Amino acid sequence: MKEMLLRDMVNPNYVQIVGRSEPSQVVHFRTDEEAPGGPPLHIKAIPMSSSSVRVTWKPPKKELTFGPIMGYYVGYKVKETRDDTTGSYTYKTLEAKDRSVNMEAQINGLTRATKYSITVQAFNSKGSGPASEEILVQTLEKDPPSIPNLKLSTKTANSITITWSSETKAHSDNPTGYIVYMKRSSSDKWDSFEIPGSSILIQLKP
Missing domain, CATH: 2.60.40.10 (Immunoglobulins)
Structure with a gap:
């Protein structure tokens, strides 16, 4: 709303200020959607x-x-x-x-x-x-090795032996080595070991 001014045409020096009316009812509306305007x-x-x-x-x-x-x-x-x-x-x-x-x-x-x-x-x-x-x-020339299948081979009071095997894929070379990750259940730190074969003897700490 704008404030209106009314000027007397007979007396140009006379100005009357007209007040504001009551507001109209509020009209709610929502614009329609469009297709996205930007790329991912x-x-x-x-x-x-x-x-x-x-x-x-x-x-x-x-x-x-x-x-x-x-x-x-x-x-x-x-x-x-x-x-x-x-x-x-x-x-x-x-x-x-x-x-x-x-x-x-x-x-x-x-x-x-x-x-x-x-x-x-x-x-x-x-x-x-x-x-x-x-x-x-x-795409790769050859596929990565398949996921090894782990097996607990032997265990004693102070050590365990873990063995594993991998299936050969059609477009994959045989693995040349493995990386074994290990951590204590009470720790968040992982230790890693590079193993050329398919087994590892792990000495357990008390």
Whole structure:
């Protein structure tokens, strides 16, 4: 509301100030949502094996979400050459059912020792936002060793012997060594030992 002035047309030196009226009723309204206006941030991709990569990211800037984020599209395609801009992305959809959802996805079924282009988009009820800048990642030439199977072989009053074995994968070399991590149940500190074989004798302290 603005304060109004009324000037007497007969006497220009006479001014009357008109007061403010009572306010109108309050009207509540809410603007409609829009598709996200910004891309996801801090995109990273790590090769996990010869056929899979792990992609992580952070949500778009809060002021550019324009409504609750319902999920993300993670796109990937083979990168043929450095200047390649052809080919369409294959998308994997990750729904964000709540805000505690981990913003990461694992893409499987990829080709060994191949470079891929990765991009991520956020979406809400109105559609998808702009894509992030593409990042490049290459699947591994060979797979990491499989998880060893541990076994308590022997035990005495003062020592234990731990043995283990690993399954051989099709695109993985046999392990050349192992790192054994150990800690006391009452401690948070882990000790590590590099072992060339498949067993270790551990002397127990009283």
